Amino acid sequence: MRKENYVDILRQHLKTSVRKLKLGRKWVFQIDNDPKSSSKVVAKWLKDNKVKVLEWPSQSPDLNPIEKLDLKIAVQRHSPSNLTELERNCREECEKLPKYRCAKLVASYPRRLEAVIAAKAASTKY
Template identity: 55%
Template structure:
């Protein structure tokens, strides 16, 4: 007989979503509330605040340059290019977060369309 254990988080975390309709639907909001999950309030359409969105752009550009001819190429190139993203790129995006946040605040929560490198 398998025994299920409840996972307990020792620290309080804040959930960040990208304001996609599936993340902001009434049922999702209800579920998050019932689970007592703190959700970060932030402007929709503001990819400036989410470091992963910048990495997706990097990945798409790198894969596009390689001109995949079929789904197999696409998958292979995506995996290779993802592995080639330097950890320093991730660090730069995280370190530049305060600047992006400040820019969004100054623009009154309108996406700043700045590519931070």
């Protein structure tokens, strides 16, 4: 994905998602250190749209719980050949996820944060 595509996704979906999730005004957006996410184009869009971004040190562990769901692997098994198929495969795989598994990942977040703090942002078992 190119940084311009990422900006398009943010433009189309970020504020809508915030409204649907009923986050109000006191939410913070977390991005990783992927080059497209941390590009000047994305930073400018976020600033222009008054999006508060969580500061994230480089080389920090990935604490995104969705990474543990292995959705990427599940979707790749379908070998989607276009965007429509990719979206359909993503939805299908998300619907298959047991809710308890997602809840367990969310519940583990405080422990994972504590482990990262204790390790001074070095790698952890998570």
